[in-house]
Amino acid sequence: MKGFNFASVLAVVGAVTASPTPTEKEPPTKRASFPTITVSGNAFWKGNERFYIRGIDYQPGGSSANEDPLGDTDVCLRDIPNFKDLGVNTIRVYAVDNSLNHDKCMRALQDAGIYLVLDVNNPKFSINRSKPGPSYNAKYLQSVFATVEMFAAYPNTLAFFSGNEVINDDTDTNKAAPYVKAVTRDMKNYMNSRGLRKVPVGYSAADVSSNRMQTALYMNCGSDDMRSDFFAFNDYSWCNSNFKQAGWDQKVKNFTDYGIAIFLSEYGCIINRPRKFEEIGALMNSEMTGVYSGGLMYEYSYEDNKYGIVTLKGGVRGTVDKMDEYAAFKSALKNNPAPTGLGGAATTTHSVSCPTSDSGWQVNPSLVPQIPDQAQKYMKSGAGKGPGFGLDGDGSQNAGDSGTATASVTGGQASPTGSGGTKSSDNAGVSTLGPVDKAPYIVTGFNVLFTLFGALLL
Numbered sequence: 001m002k003g004f005n006f007a008s009v010l011a012v013v014g015a016v017t018a019s020p021t022p023t024e025k026e027p028p029t030k031r032a033s034f035p036t037i038t039v040s041g042n043a044f045w046k047g048n049e050r051f052y053i054r055g056i057d058y059q060p061g062g063s064s065a066n067e068d069p070l071g072d073t074d075v076c077l078r079d080i081p082n083f084k085d086l087g088v089n090t091i092r093v094y095a096v097d098n099s100l101n102h103d104k105c106m107r108a109l110q111d112a113g114i115y116l117v118l119d120v121n122n123p124k125f126s127i128n129r130s131k132p133g134p135s136y137n138a139k140y141l142q143s144v145f146a147t148v149e150m151f152a153a154y155p156n157t158l159a160f161f162s163g164n165e166v167i168n169d170d171t172d173t174n175k176a177a178p179y180v181k182a183v184t185r186d187m188k189n190y191m192n193s194r195g196l197r198k199v200p201v202g203y204s205a206a207d208v209s210s211n212r213m214q215t216a217l218y219m220n221c222g223s224d225d226m227r228s229d230f231f232a233f234n235d236y237s238w239c240n241s242n243f244k245q246a247g248w249d250q251k252v253k254n255f256t257d258y259g260i261a262i263f264l265s266e267y268g269c270i271i272n273r274p275r276k277f278e279e280i281g282a283l284m285n286s287e288m289t290g291v292y293s294g295g296l297m298y299e300y301s302y303e304d305n306k307y308g309i310v311t312l313k314g315g316v317r318g319t320v321d322k323m324d325e326y327a328a329f330k331s332a333l334k335n336n337p338a339p340t341g342l343g344g345a346a347t348t349t350h351s352v353s354c355p356t357s358d359s360g361w362q363v364n365p366s367l368v369p370q371i372p373d374q375a376q377k378y379m380k381s382g383a384g385k386g387p388g389f390g391l392d393g394d395g396s397q398n399a400g401d402s403g404t405a406t407a408s409v410t411g412g413q414a415s416p417t418g419s420g421g422t423k424s425s426d427n428a429g430v431s432t433l434g435p436v437d438k439a440p441y442i443v444t445g446f447n448v449l450f451t452l453f454g455a456l457l458l
Contacts, residue, residue, distance in 0.1 A: 034110050034155040039200045039229050039261050043345035044158075044293050050345060052284065052338045053158075053263045053294035055090030055117070056083070056329075060316040062303045066123065066389040067316055069093060070116075071100035075317055079300070080108050082310070082320065087333040090115045090158060092265065092296045095122035098147040098386025106154045115158035117265075117296070119204070120147045120187070124395025125387065127183065129166045131397075132176040136183070138374035138403035139387075140396035144183065145190050145378050146386030152196040159230065160199055161265070162187055165206040167215055174211055175362050177218055182369045182405070184219070185226040189371075193379040200229035204265040207234045213254060214355040218363060220260055221354035223412025226368055231258070234266035234298070238279045241272075248282060255291050259350040264295030270307055275325050277332035284336045290344025297329060351414035367408040374403025 035046050044051040060075060061067035069075045070093055083091060091114060096102065109116060121127070125143040128135035151157045163180040167173050180203060187201050205215050212233060219228040238246035255262055267279050283294050302308030302323065309326040312318045354365030387393070396402070 036155050036197065037115060037158045037200075039159075041346045041348055042259065042261050042291070042293075043343070044200075044230075044261055050339075050341070050343050051293070052289070052343075053090045053117070053296060054280075054284075054333060054338060055088045055092060055115075055294070055296040056086065057094070057266055057296050057299040058083075058091040058301075059094045059299065060301045060312060062305075065316075066095070066097075066391060068095065068097040068100060068389075069316075070102045070105040071097045072317070073104045076105035077108055078320065080105075080112050080114070082300075082322075082326075083109075083114055084112045086326070086330045089113065090117060090296065091300075092117040092119075094119045094164065095389070096147065096151075097122075097388040098143060098150055099388030102150065102154075106151075106156065110154070110156045115156045116151070116154070117159045117161065118147070118151055118157060119161045119164050120144045121161075121163065122389055124390045124393070124397070126397070127163060127166055127176055127179050128397045129168070129170070129173045129176045132166075132179040133369075134400040134404060135397040136179045136369060136372075136405055137396060137399050138372045139399040140402075141183075141186060141372070141375040142378060142383050142402075143387050143396060144187065145383035148187055148190055148199075149194065149196065149383055150386070152191060152199050155197075157199055160187060160201045161204045161232070162201055162228075164204040164265075165234070167208075167211060168206040169208045169210060172362065174214070174360070177215065177363050178368045178408075181219065181222075181226055181411075182371065184228055185368065186371050186375070188225055188229075190379060190383075194382060200261075202228040202230035202232055205231070205233035207236050207266075211361060214361045214363075216255070216258065217352050217355045218365070220258065220352050221365065221411070222351070222368070222414065224414060226411060227351060227414065228260065230261040230263070230293075232263050232265035235264050236267065236269045238267065238282075239269035239271040240276055240278070242278070243282050243287065246279075248288070252288055252291050257346075258291070259346075259352055261293050262291060263293045266298040267295050268298045268307060275328060277325075277329050280332045280336045284339060286339070286344060289339055290346075294338075354411065366411050368411050369405035370407045370409045372403035372405050 037051050038045050044053070058069060058079070059065070059067070060069050069079070093116060096118065106116070121144070125140055126135070148160065162184040166176050166180050184201050184203065191198050203219050205212055216231050219231050221227065238248065243249055268275060268277070277297065279295070282288055283292060299307050300310060302311045309323050309329055311321045311323060313321060355361055357363055357365065
């Protein structure tokens with residue numbers, strides 16, 4: 001994989017200093033005292049302590065397989081002791097069957113002190129990157145909302161991904177960006193409308209240098225309801241090299257003052273094997289902690305792509321054999337503990353200017369698809385039971401008859417500046433739209449401070 005060759009883009013981006021609504025710290029509940037993770041400034045927080053993602057990607061059978069490791073108690077209870085032994089605090093799961101009950105596995109993860117980052121899509125219920133319009137429909141959103149409703153109830157659900165590598169290096173896939181942004185908006189609005197815990201929502205970008213910065217800027221521009229709470233990307237440039245050879249020094253510069261939390265949703269190059277996982281030392285070092293909040297190593301089980309650190313003999317539900325890299329990953333985590341203190345985190349969040357449309361980024365920065373009228377009912381009545389993986393059906397990608405977007409709405413403007421830990425108004429400032437290569441257009445404003453209390457029963 002190639003490293004990042006961009007100059008420091010954000011140093012010249014027209015950044016608008018404005019704050020999205022930070023995730024609210026949870027009031028005491030009668031359900032449990034397990035601390036939820038919130039996002040504020042450009043970092044994640046566990047109460048008043050900085051939280052770093054020190055995790056592993058977990059999808060036995062492969063990320064495109066129709067397997068739900070959290071819906072199969074035998075599978076998850078087999079693997080959770082290994083997660084605890086490794087010392088990870090977070091796992092990422094790429095797909096779950098939202099027709100199943102996940103209480104036992106989520107409780108077992110909680111008992112082990114492990115959080116979940118969850119993709120809300122699966123192979124049959126997802127945005128089609130080549131034809132995004134018809135696939136953004138009411139049947140698809142019903143599945144997404146059912147997953148959100150189910151997992152927002154678990155205190156150890158750390159974050160949701162509204163999309164994974166929808167935009168890649170294939171021609172014209174950048175045209176799917178507004179649909180991913182619409183899904184982010186819809187998920188946030190659904191949690192608000194349903195009175196659910198406001199789990200952070202973001203996007204996992206592909207390891208594609210040609211459009212990574214445009215994608216990142218786009219996900220953090222416009223109105224607060226459409227902006228991501230965090231941004232993550234997959235990175236395979238560190239191949240047993242070092243901080244500068246891998247280009248990670250440039251990636252820190254590129255995202256300095258980006259305005260929201262960032263982490264690596266996948267890392268762990270296998271070109272120069274065995275892997276030493278020296279990336280962890282960099283991620284936990286002050287040269288990165290002011291910008292990045294850790295990352296997820298790809299991956300737990302050894303699949304066809306040969307990235308795993310354990311083999312599953314007898315298939316997904318088979319026995320586990322630890323490979324040499326299991327011990328190497330465990331050692332790297334142990335030898336590079338999470339820093340104490342703030343780690344250089346910013347105390348405020350802010351938006352940036354939307355990237356300019358051009359031949360490589362064919363996105364109108366001011367328009368996002370409106371939610372299908374047929375999906376509006378879920379905001380009030382709930383999504384109901386999820387369709388699961390839909391193995392016996394056609395899924396949602398061609399279910400345009402369920403209701404699709406018939407119009408676009410403005411991307412809007414971000415709210416005035418707010419400090420970490422406060423909740424700012426949704427009042428619009430001046431336009432956030434504009435070229436990325438022009439001087440900043442700074443929004444001045446004021447904070448509307450208030451405190452939200454109350455017993456929130458999950």
